[in-house]
Amino acid sequence: MGSGDASERTAVGWAARDAGGHLSPYSYTLRNTGPEDVVVKVLYCGICHTDIHQAKNHLGMSRYPMVPGHEVVGEVSEVGVEVTKFTAGDIVGVGLIVGCCRQCHPCTSSNEQYCSKKIWSYNDVYTDGKPTQGGFSSAMVVDQKFVVRIPAGMSPEQAAPLLCAGVTVYSPLKRFGLATPGLHGGILGLGGVGHMGVMIAKAMGHHVTVISSSDKKRGEAMDHLAADGYLVSSDASAMAAVLG
């Protein structure tokens, strides 16, 4: 379809209908491609724990039907007339934010996540008044500002969790000057974000110790993720030995 096509696209997603935690198929329309919009055919989407919180209304702000998903990797199928960064066939990613005011101090200093008018990928309302729906879906229409290129050679299914969990640890390490090799650091908890922290800090050349509440994840940390050390936080003498 060309960008001038007047018919709206139908997407099929997996939607939560209430706080029960079950997702079921849901058809909805996507907006027509605006000048700066990119149509993304979803290939993979990670599951972040926030998706579960939102689907089950743990934050008390859920709107249903809700299609979660904010670690999205897909293929560009169409671009608006003013899109310069992408062309059809590109492999791209979409994260947690799909809109912002573009004028406030956070927006003009590459801190759009602090914009008071930012728009979440789902469980929010877009500028056209329609609900936003996320990546547990066949397709999304996203402003090019909030679309990132996935480098060639990176497997799309492994790239997907980088769009939230990965960037959550990568961004502060870069911004606070902790990307220079040779530091000693601890990762508290080996969950969705923590395991990314181990891999990214190792890739930056750091000495990485996993700190966990039990011995349960020692094998995963040491053998699978190649951490340099493992500490059980309830072991007072082991913790005292590394004090400072």
Ligand SMILES: [Zn+2]
């Ligand atoms: Zn997330």
Ligand SMILES: [Zn+2]
């Ligand atoms: Zn703003």
